[in-house]
Amino acid sequence: MDRRTFVKRTCVGAALFLGGMDALAYDDEVKIPPPPPIDVREAPLAKRSPLGMPGLYPGRVVELSDHRSIAGNRVSQPIVRQMLERGMRELTGESSARAAWAKFVEPKDVVGIKINPSGAPACCSSPELVREIINAVQSAGVPARNIVVYDRFGYEMDMGGYQVLMPPGIRVLGVQDDRLDASGYDAEIYCQADFFGEWETRSYMASVVARQVDKIINVPTLKDHSASGVTGCLKNVGYGTFNNVARSHRAPFSFTNPLIGVMCSVEPLRSKTVLNIMDGTRMVWHGGPLTQNQSFIYQAGILLVSTDPVATDTIELDLIEKKRQTEGAPSVWERNPKSITSNNGEFYQDANKNLFYRQPGHIAVAGKLGLGESDLKKIDHRQLLMG
Amino acid sequence: MGHAAAGQYEGRWARSTAYRATLARSLASAHRWFHSFRARFAWLHLGKLHAIDVETGREKWNFAAPKQIYSTPSRFQEKVLFGCDDGKVYAVHQDSGTKLWEASTGGEVWASPVVRQGTAYFGSADGHLYAADARTGKLRWKQALGGRVYSTAYAAERSIYVGCGDGHAHSLNAATGKMQWSVLTGNGIDSSPALVGGTLLFGSEDFFVYALDANSGAVLWKYETGLGISSSPAVADDVAYIGSKDGFLYALAVKTGELKWKTRAGEVITAPPVFSEGVVYVQSWGTLALDAATGKLLWRAGPGGSVQGAPVIAEGVVYVAGNGGEVYALE
Numbered sequence: 001m002d003r004r005t006f007v008k009r010t011c012v013g014a015a016l017f018l019g020g021m022d023a024l025a026y027d028d029e030v031k032i033p034p035p036p037p038i039d040v041r042e043a044p045l046a047k048r049s050p051l052g053m054p055g056l057y058p059g060r061v062v063e064l065s066d067h068r069s070i071a072g073n074r075v076s077q078p079i080v081r082q083m084l085e086r087g088m089r090e091l092t093g094e095s096s097a098r099a100a101w102a103k104f105v106e107p108k109d110v111v112g113i114k115i116n117p118s119g120a121p122a123c124c125s126s127p128e129l130v131r132e133i134i135n136a137v138q139s140a141g142v143p144a145r146n147i148v149v150y151d152r153f154g155y156e157m158d159m160g161g162y163q164v165l166m167p168p169g170i171r172v173l174g175v176q177d178d179r180l181d182a183s184g185y186d187a188e189i190y191c192q193a194d195f196f197g198e199w200e201t202r203s204y205m206a207s208v209v210a211r212q213v214d215k216i217i218n219v220p221t222l223k224d225h226s227a228s229g230v231t232g233c234l235k236n237v238g239y240g241t242f243n244n245v246a247r248s249h250r251a252p253f254s255f256t257n258p259l260i261g262v263m264c265s266v267e268p269l270r271s272k273t274v275l276n277i278m279d280g281t282r283m284v285w286h287g288g289p290l291t292q293n294q295s296f297i298y299q300a301g302i303l304l305v306s307t308d309p310v311a312t313d314t315i316e317l318d319l320i321e322k323k324r325q326t327e328g329a330p331s332v333w334e335r336n337p338k339s340i341t342s343n344n345g346e347f348y349q350d351a352n353k354n355l356f357y358r359q360p361g362h363i364a365v366a367g368k369l370g371l372g373e374s375d376l377k378k379i380d381h382r383q384l385l386m387g
Numbered sequence: 388m389g390h391a392a393a394g395q396y397e398g399r400w401a402r403s404t405a406y407r408a409t410l411a412r413s414l415a416s417a418h419r420w421f422h423s424f425r426a427r428f429a430w431l432h433l434g435k436l437h438a439i440d441v442e443t444g445r446e447k448w449n450f451a452a453p454k455q456i457y458s459t460p461s462r463f464q465e466k467v468l469f470g471c472d473d474g475k476v477y478a479v480h481q482d483s484g485t486k487l488w489e490a491s492t493g494g495e496v497w498a499s500p501v502v503r504q505g506t507a508y509f510g511s512a513d514g515h516l517y518a519a520d521a522r523t524g525k526l527r528w529k530q531a532l533g534g535r536v537y538s539t540a541y542a543a544e545r546s547i548y549v550g551c552g553d554g555h556a557h558s559l560n561a562a563t564g565k566m567q568w569s570v571l572t573g574n575g576i577d578s579s580p581a582l583v584g585g586t587l588l589f590g591s592e593d594f595f596v597y598a599l600d601a602n603s604g605a606v607l608w609k610y611e612t613g614l615g616i617s618s619s620p621a622v623a624d625d626v627a628y629i630g631s632k633d634g635f636l637y638a639l640a641v642k643t644g645e646l647k648w649k650t651r652a653g654e655v656i657t658a659p660p661v662f663s664e665g666v667v668y669v670q671s672w673g674t675l676a677l678d679a680a681t682g683k684l685l686w687r688a689g690p691g692g693s694v695q696g697a698p699v700i701a702e703g704v705v706y707v708a709g710n711g712g713e714v715y716a717l718e
Binding site: 121164165167172 | 455495513514535537553573575593614615617632634657
């Protein structure tokens with residue numbers, strides 16, 4: 001019998017949502033409905049881990065840029081290794097990458113590496129980067145059998161080739177193989193809200209997060225998102241941990257704000273997520289998260305390393321906004337009804353069209369929940385040009 | 388039952404196995420024994436191995452495995468062999484599904500067991516290639532490779548050829564498992580090799596199709612596609628057909644690597660194509676039939692939407708598996 005007790009709290013959805021709208025310039029014609037309250041049932045912790053979000057270095061983001069990291073759409077593992085080592089040293093102030101990694105993982109830990117395979121094969125967490133992270137975790141003394149590369153959807157991981165491309169001895173786990181499989185989730189930890197009158201109003205936490213891993217290394221991609229504006233650290237680890245999340249957006253409206261931030265605040269996810277390594281070798285500036293259209297995928301050649309998911313996503317949002325501006329595409333904050341289409345084909349071909357009124361305000365909401373720094377001016381953004 | 392966008396097809400039967408996506412991958416190369424032995428049943432799976440009557444679509448029997456089954460079944464005498472996520476290869480009787488033997492490895496077995504001269508060869512995610520007595524399952528040898536082995540081996544008379552997740556293509560002595568040669572590509576190999584004359588063909592996640600001298604491992608030619616390759620080549624009349632994750636199906640001359648044609652079949656191709664009587668079939672969110680000489684689309688069928696399985700073609704019927712757990716038989 002599980003003797004754990006659980007706590008239940010209510011996040012006032014509308015208040016959080018409005019708090020995340022400070023930067024919005026709304027079109028008066030668009031009435032965005034307020035989100036409902038979100039009930040959270042979570043595992044109690046005696047003490048929140050200091051390693052958990054926003055982690056050991058709140059507000060600090062190391063951006064590494066090396067054009068050699070991707071060429072002809074192929075990621076260079078040796079160059080990525082150099083970038084990762086340099087980034088970890090810069091983030092922690094340690095003189096060696098091994099010492100830097102030892103700040104986050106211990107030999108006794110079971111370490112989960114949360115990848116983002118959605119969008120594979122065109123844009124997903126690079127297997128080359130994931131292999132280097134595995135090497136680094138092992139350098140800190142964690143045995144291969146205690147490393148789990150995981151995501152919610154096994155078929156998306158298969159599309160990215162992770163099962164084949166990871167080293168032997170590492171566990172490669174897809175929590176579910178179709179959208180209705182709930183066997184890999186913990187019935188005791190969930191977020192509950194009725195967004196659109198859906199029949200199932202709960203989203204449960206993946207068991208691998210709730211019960212199996214001690215630490216999580218979050219490896220999102222640098223990508224826009226048709227509903228949430230961007231999909232970065234927060235969405236990868238939040239929506240990538242709970243099931244039944246697609247119900248939060250029904251065209252043209254999206255309640256990814258505030259649900260993404262709320263999910264990231266749920267224990268033990270918050271305490272276990274100790275490090276974020278955003279793969280920006282490719283940047284999807286339109287059509288995310290699933291596009292295969294190379295016209296919207298820019299070979300940016302960067303990595304972002306941070307313990308603070310909010311600060312990292314704030315930088316990501318800024319990068320995508322600048323790229324969209326360069327390409328003549330509207331801001332992800334746009335609320336013009338003329339930009340909305342219900343035609344997926346049109347969305348995937350035209351950067352002026354979108355399926356939802358995007359909600360990048362989820363990043364600021366996560367900041368208000370204490371998960372990190374969302375004020376661009378207050379972020380310690382360290383940019384390192386390596387090649 | 389689906390739609391015909393170009394040309395036509397006609398539905399014969401459809402069966403739901405009530406299981407999920409891995410069905411498609413398992414069907415991938417069942418045609419190898421289907422053609423050879425004129426079997427009456429199609430063996431399918433997912434956590435279960437299903438034997439389905441090809442005339443009616445009715446299930447004859449099923450075998451419940453402890454975990455999911457991604458491996459394509461193969462046949463040896465009265466046995467059906469397949470790998471499982473529990474790290475074992477199982478042999479069951481073709482008429483009843485009764486388990487005859489099992490052989491253990493240290494990782495998931497997604498590759499199809501290949502039988503040659505009484506020995507079953509199969510790779511495992513534990514990084515080894517195994518050779519076992521196909522009659523009893525008793526281990527004959529195992530050889531450590533550098534990465535996970537999801538590629539289905541090609542068993543020639545004296546040599547075994549297989550790709551590896553660390554990017555190497557290997558040739559091993561079939562009797563002893565001793566390494567004969569290894570060639571490193573630029574990324575992992577999921578693709579299963581084909582041997583034509585003395586030429587070994589396969590794709591790599593480094594975007595290239597490779598042709599190697601089977602005796603020495605020397606690279607005869609390589610052809611660059613737009614993204615990684617996990618599809619496997621089908622060969623007919625000195626032409627190799629293979630898909631790429633860039634969405635194109637390529638037809639390449641076996642001797643030179645010259646591009647005969649390429650046709651965009653979808654956004655992504657990971658499934659192996661199948662050749663039959665001048666037509667190339669491939670799955671990419673549906674089933675496509677293309678003229679093998681020109682690459683022209685003959686018909687496209689919607690059922691299933693599978694992206695990983697290969698159609699099985701026998702006696703004028705095309706069998707396809709869908710991600711929803713259905714199996715279709717199309718005229």
